[in-house]
Amino acid sequence: DGGITQSPKYLFRKEGQNVTLSCEQNLNHDAMYWYRQDPGQGLRLIYYSQIVNDFQKGDIAEGYSVSREKKESFPLTVTSAQKNPTAFYLCASSVQGASGNTIYFGEGSWLTVV
Amino acid sequence: AQSVSQHNHHVILSEAASLELGCNYSYGGTVNLFWYVQYPGQHLQLLLKYFSGDPLVKGIKGFEAEFIKSKFSFNLRKPSVQWSDTAEYFCAVNARSGGFKTIFGAGTRLFVKA
Numbered sequence: 001d002g003g004i005t006q007s008p009k010y011l012f013r014k015e016g017q018n019v020t021l022s023c024e025q026n027l028n029h030d031a032m033y034w035y036r037q038d039p040g041q042g043l044r045l046i047y048y049s050q051i052v053n054d055f056q057k058g059d060i061a062e063g064y065s066v067s068r069e070k071k072e073s074f075p076l077t078v079t080s081a082q083k084n085p086t087a088f089y090l091c092a093s094s095v096q097g098a099s100g101n102t103i104y105f106g107e108g109s110w111l112t113v114v
Numbered sequence: 115a116q117s118v119s120q121h122n123h124h125v126i127l128s129e130a131a132s133l134e135l136g137c138n139y140s141y142g143g144t145v146n147l148f149w150y151v152q153y154p155g156q157h158l159q160l161l162l163k164y165f166s167g168d169p170l171v172k173g174i175k176g177f178e179a180e181f182i183k184s185k186f187s188f189n190l191r192k193p194s195v196q197w198s199d200t201a202e203y204f205c206a207v208n209a210r211s212g213g214f215k216t217i218f219g220a221g222t223r224l225f226v227k228a
Contacts, residue, residue, distance in 0.1 A: 033214075043204065043206075045217065050214050059217075090158065101146065101208055102163060105157050106157065
């Protein structure tokens, strides 16, 4: 099946530890994204990547890092510098159509830092 | 900078009532507009999108949205809601000029009473 796979779905970590969330897509999409979803704040963009080996900061990049070594993969590392890491993280990818760019989402990863 | 504002954070309706969810965006250029839906326990799905042409766009499950350029608005409507429409709805925007950065609103939680 074609789609976006995020893993793990649930993750618990101790404060001060870095953690990496995986995102893989087999849709052959060029662009990939990471969003964070918090109650009442909607989706906020962390990082996005338009092509391999290139990525840009979104609105809340501090405390996060990404890499894009392969077209299919866009892992997100939540570092110990992120002050409030407990959240629902959504990976997405997009295809550039004739007139615009439509985003498709994975199922998300719940990160709880204790 | 782009921004998206959704007017209502929570909406409660009875079945068969009409629905209108407000969305306004702030961006000086030409935009693509989207509505996404997140049903309880499910991932975000595309409901409908506007790229160009007829400003009244129809999506899945009887939803439609109207782009009013002069008001920077893209309100979502449905003439008669069902209990199964209970979900969170997100408005989103990206720049038409090949832009990959997509910004989302804070979301509106709709609860439909049976």
